[in-house]
Amino acid sequence: MSRPSATPGADLARELATTLRGDVRFGAAERTVYSHDASNYRHLPLGVVKPADLDDVRTALALCRRYRVPVVPRGAGTSIGGQAVGPGAVVLDFRRHLGAVLDVDPQRRTARVEPGVVLDDLQRAARPYGLRFGPDPSTHSRCTLGGMIGNDACGSHSLAWGRTADNVESLDLLLADGTELTVGGPLEPAERAALRELPGRAGALHRELQDFTDRNLATIRRGMPDLPRRTSGYPLDALLPERGHQLARALTGTEGTCALLLGATVRLVPEPAARVLVVAGYPDETAAADAVPALLPLRPLTAEGMAADLIAALLAAGPRPPALDRLPDGACWLFLETGGDTAAEALDAARGLADAVRRERSATVAVVTDPGEQRQLWAVREAGAGIVTRLPAGAGDAGAGSGGGPAAGLAGAGGPAGAGGAEAWPGWEDSAVPPERLGDYLRDLRALLRRHSLRGVPYGHFGEGCIHLRIDFPLAEPQGVLVFREFMEQAADLAVSYGGSLSGEHGDGQARAELLPRMYPPDIIDLFAGFKRIWDPENLLNPGALVDPRPLDADLRQAGPVRELPLALPYEQDGGSLARAVRRCVGVAACVDTATGVMCPSYMATGEERHSTRGRARLLAEMLRGEAVPDGWRSPEVREALDLCLGCKGCASDCPVHVDMATYRTEFLYQHYRRRPRPVAHYSMGWLPLWLRAVALAPAAANLIARSPAAGPLKRLGGIDPRRVVPVFPPETFTRWFRRRAAGPAPADARPVLLWPDTFSDHLQPSVLRSAVEVLEHLGFDVRLPSGPVCCGLTWYSTGQLGTARRVVRRSLRALADAGLPPDTPVVGLDPSCTATLREDVPRLLGAAARPLAERTRTFAEFLDEYAPGAPLPRLSADAVTQTHCHQHAVLGTAADRRVEARIGLQNRVLDSGCCGLAGSFGFEQGHFEVSEAIAERVLLPEVRAASPDTVILADGFSCRTQISQLAEGRRALHLAELIARALREQRT
Known part of the structure; x- marks a missing residue:
């Protein structure tokens, strides 16, 4: 073996980057987001490699061996014991490029898979044949087969279909020294004998394993408890002759400590009809x-x-x-x-x-x-x-x-x-x-x-x-770690006293490996070490995970230092602590499920861990810790990761523990740019409500400029991507139309309703607000407006300009108060992002003063459902597909929309498309167009293009309608108010 360099990190990174086709990341951001899995532990790796193919895996392992750097294989990083993190190691992330189902054989009921394939993808591939993979852990939408094999995952249906070890036919392995072999089982005596005669390292390995087993038959038989859910330690009893010397089963559950998985053949079971x-x-x-x-x-x-x-x-x-x-x-x-x-x-x-x-x-x-x-x-x-x-x-x-x-x-x-x-x-x-x-x-x-x-x-x-x-x-308290250790030791003794296992499906990792001597006698512990040495004599593969384990109370991420940085937002649900807020993320990784839902659109587009909700939470936690990310609010790593956060709020609703990255992003942008120059888009798009009021003074001239050769330089000057089309400015704003129109007096018994003329509808799509007036007055309501201009402040809030946002919202509250309406008058918002801001974000900015407004604010559908539940609405016979705005999904809900659609007879299909990708100013800003387009192309745009010309495209969000009009080849989406108003007009004719 060659002598390693004195600077193995830099030299290894350089060689990996010049040799591999895949991604090589040794920067602080990547090391930070891969320093955690779903456990209590934190270990900064030396770097991260995302191999493009199996040759990359072979080369990366060979280079790490030459530099004597340990390797930790990783799937979705949902391990709860700490198996997917390792100090100073190179993490091999198999998800990005090695996640294919290579073959499904319905006759043999088997599938060939790469190690990074997600379980749900395997289930989808097997479903046309009436088959499925039996084990189904709760993380099935993101966990990988490699990770399941590493931890011997089980899931809810193991009663019927067993653990992963029961469903593995063969494993394709790469050993630390570069040897490749395939193992399976069970084996007949003649097959065992033949394996001993193989040439080279493969034959030597089989001889060592068989001799190891033969020498220790009595110890293994006596020392391994017979339990349906024993996944603690190495499954040495799979090597016994009466069990067929099943090497694939013996390697399942070894937590990446013995070999790297290059592929697997797994058994499938019939899916009940x-x-x-x-x-x-x-x-x-x-x-x-x-x-x-x-x-x-x-x-x-x-x-x-x-x-x-x-x-x-x-x-x-x-x-x-x-x-x-x-x-x-x-x-x-x-x-x-x-x-x-x-x-x-x-x-x-x-x-x-x-x-x-x-x-x-x-x-x-x-x-x-x-x-x-x-x-x-x-x-x-x-x-x-x-x-x-x-x-x-x-x-x-x-x-x-x-x-x-x-x-x-x-x-x-x-x-x-x-x-x-x-x-x-x-x-x-x-x-x-x-x-x-x-x-x-x-x-x-x-x-x-x-x-x-x-x-x-x-x-x-x-x-x-x-x-x-x-x-x-109480891991963050001074004596909390002592409580943790004492409880863990006594709990281990309790489980063992019942004939139990420390782990039933998640493996041991750092959390329980130290406790294995409480479950197994010393001779079995020695055999675990011997088994590991046979496979990995240089201890390069995930060292410290099972053999010679790290202490269970070391490296706890909760027990690290926390800097008290100044905060501008309240974090009521987290005791006023951003550190506690970001600790909500425990790594269960719902945010890296790319198949469905709103969370997390930027990760769905880039596939980069640091662009997931989980990755961003890890970076913020490290920023507060101050070690790997030392620059606090000035951190460039956090800024880069949050730059592609769309503020969609999907995580606030879809994350099981409601990590609210949109709010954390607002806090970071406020603190990061406080008293500093901001990106130009913060001034152009962040102050857009002000610019639109100016444009309304001369809309024709503004339209002329927007479609002239001057438009390109102006876009660049404003930080807007040149591929974006500036919307057409209407000749008259909604508020001007409303105040000059000759409306008859409202009926004496008409209930007043205050319509919120949001900036984008008022200045860019007044037809939406006019349609709402038409419908509400048809139903007998007295529609009123605030006494002056109003704005929810979202463009300033989302760009972290909190001081300006507060001033704007306070002015809007005064305009509402000056309208002279009863304090219980409902407020109807037409744009979901604006309405959600009034309901959720404005109270964060202003506290109790804004809560009455939040409590009486309704979406258009909510108002019809709550205040006019029996009113006759026009019936229409139409098919529709709906793009739900992210903020409506996350904050407001859509139950009222579905009830109103049923009342008008609309045959509607709600798209599982997640975010449209425009997200207010995000998709307009330079550097975001490709991500914005990729998000839209995931589901939304193909569905809209495939819809028949007669199908109504419903999208209450201004951003969603804009994205569809600009990227879907001329299709136009309608607001629900526009659809109902159109039906009223048709009914009258």
């Missing part, structure tokens, strides 16, 4: 656990437990899912799923389970056949890992047998950390015991929590004795 969900309710989680053994002989596909505390956490975080009404009485529920080739077969099995549940007098039961309700209920369970990172008030405070109260669950003694919103952390996340002993184990675990004054919310795979539990460890 029909499913029914039986929900059984019990007085508490121990009663539910006690009931499980009697139900398992009926062979349900799942037996998942979920306590009332999880529901309380869900309700504290957001609106109530309607499917919760299907939960029967109780304080803990079992989700018992049945399947069949027909709906009748699945229902018959479900009825058998329901009858068995009813034999327990304290139990209640509901049978859910509707697939939509089933999906909503499962979504609650799948969101558990994120939801319970913030404990609602009272969570875990009830005792055993507490009945059906909403706070039933694991008990604790409360204390300062027990206030509502207390932060809860992994650590003792994943223990598993024999299912028949689960109830007693939970009782003792509850008692242990009480002794340490800790709380937590239990849920998990009751059918296999596996419990997920996040606990409010």
Whole structure:
């Protein structure tokens, strides 16, 4: 081996960058966002490599070996034990370019996959053949097969289809010394003998492994507990002759410590044609656990437990899912799923389970056949890992047998950390015991929590004795780390006393590897080290993860330094602390799901971790820590990452713990540019309401200039991308039209309604506001306007110009007050971004003074639904597709829109398109056009282009309508008010 350089980081980075086709990132931003996974731990890597192909993987590993730099393979980074981070290592991120399903063989029921393939992508590839991959962890929309193999992931359906180890046929491996081989199993004696005779390193490896096993048969047989959910330590019992010396199974769950995965062949199982969900309710989680053994002989596909505390956490975080009404009485529920080739077969099995549940007098039961309700209920369970990172008030405070109260669950003694919103952390996340002993184990675990004054919310795979539990460890307090260690050691002893495993599906990592000697005798621990040395004698692959582990209470990200930087916004939900706000992100990575939803549009376009909500939260946390990102509010790394944040607010609603990156971005921009020159777009687009008022004095001249050769230089001067078209300025603003029109007197009994003439509708698309007036007056309302110009201040707020935003909004509040209307007069906003700002952001700026306005502000659809529920609306026969504005999705909701559309008979399809990509000024600014276009091309533009000419395109957002008109080849979108007004006119004719 050649002698390494004295500066391995710089030299290695240089060689990697000049040799690989993929991305090589050794900068502070990339090292920061890859320094965390979903665990409690923080390890800055030396750098990050995103290999373009398998040759890149081979070359990167060879170079790292030459420089004696460790390598950590990584999938989605959702590991809870800390397996996906390593100090001073090169992280290999397999997601970007090595995420393909190479082949599906329906006859053999197998699939060939690359290591970075996302589980849901494999499921989509297998679905046309009536097949699926059995294991289904709750992170299925983003977790990778490589990560699942590394941790031996399980999921809800392991009762029926087993763990990942049960579903792996063969693994293609790259060893640290460059050797490549494929392992599988089970093997016949003759096959084992043949492997010993292979030439070179492969043959030597097989000889070492077989001799290792033969020397230690009795120790392995005696020392490895037989549990359905044992994923702690190395699965050495897979090497036993009676188990066929299954090398693929022995390598599954080794957490990237033995070999790099180049590919895998996995087994598929038939997908049930029909499913029914039986929900059984019990007085508490121990009663539910006690009931499980009697139900398992009926062979349900799942037996998942979920306590009332999880529901309380869900309700504290957001609106109530309607499917919760299907939960029967109780304080803990079992989700018992049945399947069949027909709906009748699945229902018959479900009825058998329901009858068995009813034999327990304290139990209640509901049978859910509707697939939509089933999906909503499962979504609650799948969101558990994120939801319970913030404990609602009272969570875990009830005792055993507490009945059906909403706070039933694991008990604790409360204390300062027990206030509502207390932060809860992994650590003792994943223990598993024999299912028949689960109830007693939970009782003792509850008692242990009480002794340490800790709380937590239990849920998990009751059918296999596996419990997920996040606990409010006081890790940021001086003595909190001692509490953490003491509890972890005693919890490990408790699980082992029940014949259990420290980990039931997430692996050990740094969180539990140090505790393995409490589960296994010393000779087994020695065998783990010997097994690792056979595969990786130089200890280059994820060192410290299982063998010679790092201490469980070292490197805790919560225990690091925090700088108290000045703040301009209140952060009421986080105790006024931005540090606590960004700690909401625990890395469950819903933001890197690129298949659906609003969050996170910039990540969907770029695929860069630092452009995800999770990556940005990590950078902000490091900025507050002050080590890897030392420049505080002046940080260029944070500025760059936030530059592509669209402020869509999708994370505030779609993130399980409601990380609100749009608000954090506003705070950063305010602090970063305070008393400093700003980007020119902050002056052109940020002050657009003022410029539009000036343009309204001479709109014809402005239109002439906008379409003249001078337009290009003016765009460049204003920081606007030259490919963007300046909208046409109407000859008359809405407010001018409204004040000069000859409207008749309103009926004496007409209820007044205040219409908010937002800047963009007023100055650029007055037809929207005029249509709203037409509809509201048709329904008998007395439409009024504020006494003078108003603005919600969004353009200033979103660019961090908070001082100006406050002045603008205060002036607007005075204009509302001067209108002389009763204080309960509803305010109707037409643009969702403006309406959402009035409801959510303005109270942040002005506090109590703005709350009355927020409380009486409604969208157009909300007003019709609430104040004119029985009023006759015109019926129309039309098909429509709807682009929902991000702020409406995140802040306002769309239920009222759907009800109004049903009233007018509209056949509407709401697009799952996420953000349109324009996002106010974002898509106009220089440097953003490509990302803006890529976001729109993901779903929105193809759907709009494919719609028939007769299909109505509905988009209440000005930004959405503008993006469609500029990028969708002449298609025009309508506001709901325009559609209804048009129908009224047609009705009159």
